[in-house]
Amino acid sequence: MRRVWALIAVLVVLVGGCSANADQRVRITVATFGEFGYEPLFAEYERLNPGVDLVGRVTDFDSHHKGLITALAAGRGAADVVAVEEQYLPALRRSRDKLVDLSRFGARDLRGQWSAWKWEQGVVGDAVLGLGTDMGGLAMCYRRDLIERAGLPTDRDALAALWPTWQAYAEVADRFSARVPDARFTDSAGTVYTAMLNQAGENYFRTADDAFIGDTNPAVATAFELAGAIGAKHQTAALTTFTQPWNVGINQGAFATMTCPAWMLAQIKQAGGPGGAGVWDVTTVPGRAGNWGGSYLVVPAQGAHTEAAYAAAKWLTAPAQQKRLFESDNILPSQPEVYRDPAVLAHTDPYFRDAPIGRIFAASSDAVRPNHRGVRDADVRPVFGRALGRVEDGKQTVEQAWRQAVDEARTVLR
């Protein structure tokens, strides 16, 4: 029997060796989701590196990430370079041994390319797990017609001046609701809450030792109370982002404001349709800073050519390429050198009344502080999101929802 296995092993090596001889090129697959705009870059990379074949693999958001997790669990099937959206990063940080520590190939030297917060999110301890691609600088989108009906200033700067803080934003919500009874001030309590959380340095887990502090961290409690109060007063439309009713809400003017990252503008255009041109406008978010979304390129350890994969990821995320992606597909770069480029800063959009969105998003991400996400962040985050949903549905008071959320979070983390 042993001889048979030995024979098979020899055959496998021979066959493998033959195919390698026949084709000297290294084949690197790059798995992304949605729109990364990479295709033209692949061709150029192959021209610059004659030994390498870059092959793209694009799927939708959910199947992409579920597929990655399955492949990591099974130990096979992952692409050589995989894009990971920030909300999935904590889960991967937990199993960092499945990913190549890119510092092995010298990734630490690239640190200066990115905003500090963007770099930090892709790092666990000494290990570098991902190189940042785009980002989602946060702004506040608002409907001019509804704001005008409420007797509030429709000018971007004048409106933003009313809400330097979230506290002030909540007061504007009260003023709005008193004047406009048939529309809500914002889409959901969850988006307000998330934006506030992301402006804090720590959320549910302590930076120092990753211990759960969601129950005691004043930043979490403050955000929950403020967002919960807005929800309890029915100043939110209680719509979940990206759902069909939310799209209809954008179109029909169900709510006046919503936090919007750079990439959401495309969705507003789609939901708003041609009739929505000039209705929506963009201004600064309370607290001035924020980020929502954006991805990283990681290299699964199971790949056969991890070093070549790293080289491709490094090139794809380099400033020159980020600039080109912004020019070709409006993908917001995560590197100060690029987003402070005059071409990016001068970017405006006629659909949003020529709002200077390049400047707004750049200013927003300049002010972002690194935000620690615990490795079990994704287990706890939805618990608090649902709690705010209960408040909006009128099922519980803010107090009750908070207590249930804290209990549930502790149970989940047990």
Added chain:
Amino acid sequence: MSRYTPYLLVAPFFLVFGAFGVFPLLYTAWVSTHHWHLIAGDGGFTGLTNYRDLLADPLFYNALGNTLSIFLLATIPQLALALGIASLLRRRGAAWQVLVLVPNVVPVVAVALVFGQLLGRDYGMVNFLLGRVGVGPVAWQADTWAAHLGVATMVMWRWTGYTALLYLAAMRAVPRELYEAAELDGAGGWQRFRAVTLPGIRPTLLFTAIASAIGGVQLFTEPQLFDGSGLAGAGGSDRQFQTVAMYLYEVGFSRFNAGYAAAMTWLLFLLCATFAITATTIARRIVRR
């Protein structure tokens, strides 16, 4: 050689059954006795800890209650309705039978999407019609009973026609002489139905009871897609329509706790068996020989 031929011929079934039936079952049992993270893998043997935690988990009981409630809301009207439809169909042509089966052929995802639209809170058709008759908008997803009813309706919509056709086939097999004899004895329509038809289709009744019990315990797609807010499997802000299969999905694929999810799979398996036996017993009792 010919002695082995029969074994050879049945071997494919056993191989496939072994690979896709028995092996996963045993492997799941193995995983369930470990602390097992979906990505990181085996985290050490824990014995029956997962089962113990599960039996003390209020969220599991919540999911169990929801599953049972949706099952009852969906199954009882469904079987009764199917019986009625089958009796009506006896005097109709094949075109009607095809029509009745249509909902079952529509992919469940499409059904869920359509019902999701119909039962929308703000812009749903049902709420629009209810508004016309002066009933306030129902928060179909947020309210526990409304959500159960919504999911149950989807299940009913999909399976009533199918069940009706099964009943119809069984009814056609009941000997005509029995009806004639009953008529001679002076039995009316309802009495004939109770005394002849129901006992005559008893095996089919039992089958449908068991099939819907198993389907009911495993209910996943309809409630999962009924939750417009995402695919995490939580079943609403207060888990008001989270079924056991959804909780299993949430634990296994959102929290990546494969050990705990595997333990739940085994309990679900036992639950299916219990449910099926109970359903059979009850159906047997209702339709005495």
